[in-house]
Amino acid sequence: MEETNQTNVRFFILLGFPTSSELQVLLAALFIFAYLLTLMENVIIIAVIWVNNNLHKPMYFFLGNLSFLEVWYVTIIVPKMLAGFMTHDKRISFQGCLTQLYFFVTFVCSEYILLAVMAYDRYLAICNPLRYPMIMTNDYCAQLSAGCWMCGLITSAVKLSFIGRLKFCRIDEINHYFCDISPLLNISCTDSSTAELADFVLALMVIMVPLCIVVMSYIYIISTVLRIPSAQGRKKAFSTCSSHLTVVVLFYSTTLFTYARPKAMYAYNSNKLVSVLYTTIVPLLNPLIYCFRNKEVKNALRKTLSI
Structure with missing residues (x-):
């Protein structure tokens, strides 16, 4: 019996959003719309930056990287969730779960670091x-x-090396709509303290170090902008980083709430609602923020669409 208890399950069941069948159809339609719109927005951003020579600047190079990252960021999560809505088959294999988790952590960590790089770019400019x-x-x-992607890949590999050693026994239900770190830590039937500690230390590094870079960059930026004598000059200088600052606030405020204490947050169903914000809503809003709050992007978009 003890040997049976220490055998990994072959698949997990993602409970997702347990609602009536009518509401499931509505949720599926909403998530399909949000997913397709997110893909379209980010692909348009990448294409506009690619074809407009006046956007071939470091700021927009990093914006294109952010859009490319978010295309994969939502793709690793949303299609599997939609399949659960449409087929009612909420199973995901053990290997598939760890694969989804690996790429999700990679993209989240890469985005943290990329946002810090974009803040550093604005500081220098x-x-x-x-x-x-x-x-x-x-x-x-x-x-x-490349450094952003490498840090994301390495961080994810280290985290998964600890989580992959855990045993999950007969508990195969995950109270989430995708494989995240917190549910896996909580349903493990072996001691997960080492994996939790490793996750906490790495999360602290990946979140707090980029956050410190962002905060310090904007302290210097605000100090420099306030010394500009003309109001028009101050407005022009700050307008180049207002979009980035908005995206940073959205991304950090939603993810920090979840990953500050990953194992503790699993106890709350509200965690799923917060996860919807940073896996679906924030990637949907980011391209709109950059389009509506950045004159160069808006002008390039009009020029591209008028051709």
Whole structure:
């Protein structure tokens, strides 16, 4: 019996959103609409940046990377959730669950770091405008972008190396709509304290270090902008980073609520609602924020669509 109890389950059941069949259809329609709209928005952003030479700048290079990242970020989560709505088959294999978790953690960690890189870029552009072209070369931008992805991949691999050692026995129901760290830690039938500690330390590094970079960058940016004598100059300087600041606030405020204490948050059903914000709503809003709050992107979009 003890040997049976220490055998991994072959698949998990993602409970998702237990509602009536009519509400399931409505939720499926809403998530399909949000998913397709998110893909369309981000692909348009990438295409507009690609075809407009005046957007071939570091700021928009990183924006294109953010859009590319978010296309995969939502794709690793939403289609599986939609399949559960439509087929009522909420099973996901053990290997499939860990694969989904690996890529999800990779994209989340990469986005944290990429947002910090974008803040650093705005700091250099506003606080060191004369040195900015010499520092932010094409090669350096490519290295920073590659660094974001590498940090995400390595962080995810380390986290999964601990979570993959856990045993899950007969408990195969996950009270979530995708495989996240917190539900897996909580349904493990072996001691998960080491995996939880590793997750906490890595989360602290991946969240707090980029957050400190963002905060310090904007302290210097605000200090520099306030010293600009003309109101028009201050408005123009801050307008170049207002979109990024809005995206940072949205992403950090929703994810920090969940991942500050991952195992503790699993006890609350509200965790699923918060997860919808950063897996569906925030990627949907980000391209709109950059389009509506950035004149260069709006003008390039009009120019592209008028061709």
